[in-house]
Amino acid sequence: MHALALDHGVALDTDALIAAYAPDRATPMLRMNFVSSADGAATIDGKSAPLGNDADKQVFMLLRQLCDGLMVGAGTVRGEHYHAVRSNDGQRAWRMAHGLAPDPRLVLVSSKLDLDPESRIFTDAPMRPIVLTHGASDEARRKRLSKVADVIAHGHGRVDLRAAVDELRSTYQLGQLLCEGGPHLFASLHAAGLVDELCLTLSPILAGPGADRIMAGGRRPDTPPPEPMRLAHAIVSGPDGALLLRYARV
Numbered sequence: 009m010h011a012l013a014l015d016h017g018v019a020l021d022t023d024a025l026i027a028a029y030a031p032d033r034a035t036p037m038l039r040m041n042f043v044s045s046a047d048g049a050a051t052i053d054g055k056s057a058p059l060g061n062d063a064d065k066q067v068f069m070l071l072r073q074l075c076d077g078l079m080v081g082a083g084t085v086r087g088e089h090y091h092a093v094r095s096n097d098g099q100r101a102w103r104m105a106h107g108l109a110p111d112p113r114l115v116l117v118s119s120k121l122d123l124d125p126e127s128r129i130f131t132d133a134p135m136r137p138i139v140l141t142h143g144a145s146d147e148a149r150r151k152r153l154s155k156v157a158d159v160i161a162h163g164h165g166r167v168d169l170r171a172a173v174d175e176l177r178s179t180y181q182l183g184q185l186l187c188e189g190g191p192h193l194f195a196s197l198h199a200a201g202l203v204d205e206l207c208l209t210l211s212p213i214l215a216g217p218g219a220d221r222i223m224a225g226g227r228r229p230d231t232p233p234p235e236p237m238r239l240a241h242a243i244v245s246g247p248d249g250a251l252l253l254r255y256a257r258v
């Protein structure tokens with residue numbers, strides 16, 4: 009396990025962060041990235057941003073820099089007001105120097121396909137996004153979205169995430185996948201046995217009762233038993249003392 013300390017008010021060296029979070033690119037991986045309060049809340053007033061600090065934002069951007077594909081649920085796209093996923097000049101140069109595409113490919117997961125094809129998340133995208141849905145989704149919505157994205161259907165009534173991830177890796181060569189949620193998608197990926205890592209910022213805030221956890225939804229017949237994870241590193245950031253944690257599948 010790596011234990012790193014972040015000086016008060018000083019950003020952690022980017023090279024040190026890359027060393028701490030760099031995946032083994034020879035092995036396909038699906039990594040979750042979340043922030044939560046000390047008492048387990050995933051949001052405050054429906055937003056995750058109030059839980060983060062500068063170090064969390066730095067890791068948020070770095071994880072995007074390291075991945076091939078960025079997976080996110082449609083509800084999170086709407087709730088967190090996502091824009092098109094685009095690298096800055098420094099990130100793009102780093103990615104290309106390390107054999108990656110200039111920008112990560114955005115992968116949206118949606119059963120209802122309640123996505124606006126005229127949204128900037130599609131129209132400003134540097135790479136054509138991918139939309140994962142299921143075979144019973146609305147055909148007219150699929151047709152509209154197919155003009156601005158690759159729409160892939162797996163499963164019937166619910167997205168077959170295992171089959172979808174297999175296609176992302178075999179057809180699109182998205183070996184390193186980063187998922188930013190939301191909590192329901194996290195639960196579905198966990199149920200499918202697809203979560204290899206969890207990167208978690210633990211914020212020194214007590215949010216109080218009522219807020220969502222980072223994994224949401226009722227227990228289903230396919231919900232797996234509790235799964236042990238190994239702590240790969242813990243980074244203490246200051247001055248607030250937030251913890252940047254990385255857990256890996258045992």
